[in-house]
Amino acid sequence: MVTPVRSDIIGGELALCWSDGSEQFIPLKKLREECPCAWCKGEPDVAGPAHALPERPPFTPESFQLKVMEPIGGYGLRLTWGDGHSAGIYSYDYLRSL
Numbered sequence: 001m002v003t004p005v006r007s008d009i010i011g012g013e014l015a016l017c018w019s020d021g022s023e024q025f026i027p028l029k030k031l032r033e034e035c036p037c038a039w040c041k042g043e044p045d046v047a048g049p050a051h052a053l054p055e056r057p058p059f060t061p062e063s064f065q066l067k068v069m070e071p072i073g074g075y076g077l078r079l080t081w082g083d084g085h086s087a088g089i090y091s092y093d094y095l096r097s098l
């Protein structure tokens, strides 16, 4: 599996160097907009619309500030954003697909 060997935040983009030698630059705004958590994706609860998650509040400038990157279980990164949102776990496969 290809894993990130380096990650840096450079001028509003997340720069990733992968173990296969490739480099990737993902704008933080896009990264936040593509947050894979159920809340951001607005996935309907399996129990039905009556149990739908509350609507996500609009993004603020803080929403696009990446505060913490935390490796999770060797397969992905948990990102914590300036507005406190940290539910999204971005698998390496998902990051590479962005």
Ligand SMILES: [Zn+2]
Pocket (backbone or CB within 6 Å): 035, 036, 037, 038, 039, 040, 041, 085, 087, 088
């Ligand atoms: Zn999210």
